[in-house]
Amino acid sequence: MNISQENSGKLNAILNVKVEEVDYAERVEKVLKDYRKQAKVDGFRPGMVPMGIIKKMYHTPVLVDEVNKLVSESLFNYLQENKVNILGEPLPHKDDVQKFDFEKDTEFEFKFDLGLAPELNMEVSAKDKVPFYKIKVDKKQQGEHKESLLQRFGEFKAVDKAGNDELIKGSLVKVNKEGKEVENGIRVDNVSMSLEMMKDDDQRVLFSGAAGGDQVVFDVKKAFPNDTELASLLRIEKTEVAMLEGTFKCFIDEVNKFERAEPGQEFYDKVYGEGEVKTEEEFTKRVTEEIALNYERESEYRFMVDAREALIKKAKIDLPVEFLKRWMVETNEQITEEQVAEDLEKYEDDFRWQLIKEHLLKQQDIKVSEEEALEAAKAMVLNQYMQYGMSNVPEEYLENYAREMMAKPEESRKFYEQKGEEKLISYIKSIVKLDEKEVSSEKFRKLYEK
Numbered sequence: 001m002n003i004s005q006e007n008s009g010k011l012n013a014i015l016n017v018k019v020e021e022v023d024y025a026e027r028v029e030k031v032l033k034d035y036r037k038q039a040k041v042d043g044f045r046p047g048m049v050p051m052g053i054i055k056k057m058y059h060t061p062v063l064v065d066e067v068n069k070l071v072s073e074s075l076f077n078y079l080q081e082n083k084v085n086i087l088g089e090p091l092p093h094k095d096d097v098q099k100f101d102f103e104k105d106t107e108f109e110f111k112f113d114l115g116l117a118p119e120l121n122m123e124v125s126a127k128d129k130v131p132f133y134k135i136k137v138d139k140k141q142q143g144e145h146k147e148s149l150l151q152r153f154g155e156f157k158a159v160d161k162a163g164n165d166e167l168i169k170g171s172l173v174k175v176n177k178e179g180k181e182v183e184n185g186i187r188v189d190n191v192s193m194s195l196e197m198m199k200d201d202d203q204r205v206l207f208s209g210a211a212g213g214d215q216v217v218f219d220v221k222k223a224f225p226n227d228t229e230l231a232s233l234l235r236i237e238k239t240e241v242a243m244l245e246g247t248f249k250c251f252i253d254e255v256n257k258f259e260r261a262e263p264g265q266e267f268y269d270k271v272y273g274e275g276e277v278k279t280e281e282e283f284t285k286r287v288t289e290e291i292a293l294n295y296e297r298e299s300e301y302r303f304m305v306d307a308r309e310a311l312i313k314k315a316k317i318d319l320p321v322e323f324l325k326r327w328m329v330e331t332n333e334q335i336t337e338e339q340v341a342e343d344l345e346k347y348e349d350d351f352r353w354q355l356i357k358e359h360l361l362k363q364q365d366i367k368v369s370e371e372e373a374l375e376a377a378k379a380m381v382l383n384q385y386m387q388y389g390m391s392n393v394p395e396e397y398l399e400n401y402a403r404e405m406m407a408k409p410e411e412s413r414k415f416y417e418q419k420g421e422e423k424l425i426s427y428i429k430s431i432v433k434l435d436e437k438e439v440s441s442e443k444f445r446k447l448y449e450k
Helices: 021-038 052-082 139-152 201-205 227-234 265-274 280-315 321-331 337-342 344-363 370-386 395-404 409-431 440-448
Strands: 002-009 012-020 084-093 110-116 128-135 155-160 166-175 187-194 216-221 247-259 433-439
Touching: 002 052, 002 201, 012 052, 021 052, 052 084, 052 110, 084 321, 110 321, 128 280, 128 409, 128 440, 139 280, 187 227, 265 280, 280 409, 280 440, 321 337, 321 344, 337 344, 344 409, 370 395, 370 409, 395 409, 433 440
Parallel strands: 128 433
Antiparallel strands: 002 012, 012 110, 084 110, 155 247, 166 187, 166 247, 216 247
């Protein structure tokens, strides 16, 4: 096999791959022999079909498959052995229209376009200046965070009568226009129905003043016009909703109203654990610490954004732009030429940052251990639980769930890359000059409007 490379412009190259019969003959013969062992042809015992018949049946498709595999393997090996750093992946040469006759030809020549990665020669130094924003915690954020916790730990409590935002519990029964139960009609017990979620005011007002033991006839389709919601409420298939006439009777068992929690020891124990917080002052202190921790994460993320921008600007990296535009469109069905053109600057900077990351990680010999990647996975799992208000998750649960994700190669790679970037950003932060700025949360948010 003969592979040669020729430059076709700055950061562009063409790879010529010439395949001769000697390169693939043994591979094709081996596959055909395997086919012969398994072939079932009338008139012949298994494994005894003449090779001539096997070749007539399978030679061409096997040849196509093996030549393509050979070319792909050879491409990869050539790039690796010759240390050719590329962006994206090789693409069939744009001006090369391949017309092979695999039934007659014995030699095949392929051409591929390459987008070459530029060589970087940069370092991070104390001369590099990057802003670092410290977000102030004020009383407004404290109040909002407290209210959020009081709402999260609130609960429904029984009340005597319904108003307009209560939760009705009971049964729903299909009735006719006279309000009598329809024989073999829909009946749903143990229903929870929110008056606040009703879309029709006229239907909601029918429940006003209703209490446990009362019966209310209403049009369920007017109250809940969304087919998905209604199917869930009545426990029927969504396709059945269209044929449904909407008059139902609600047999009310109880009326509940949501009440936010009230500050006090019971509330503090629910949120932070028994005895961890005992006074309003301690509650305010914990809330402030939680907000500050969130703001610290936001500050660190913003530093990463600004450091990325500063280093991209410093590096002044050229790219094989036309090749990359073509590669993005041809390898991703979800991306169009118009989308690439519209977001080209963003795509270019993504490629530049990837090159900078790889360069600095190698330069500083920054590596990620299996344990560090696992910790990153556990942190993500814990964050998912916390979104549902579960912060005290047993370590064993986190460990098992994280290991399940790490067992998937694609997921595992993401955690290694994430941790690698975190360590790189920490290194950058330790070297550059930090331009520290204390700002309000409102001013900080406006940074993302630029």
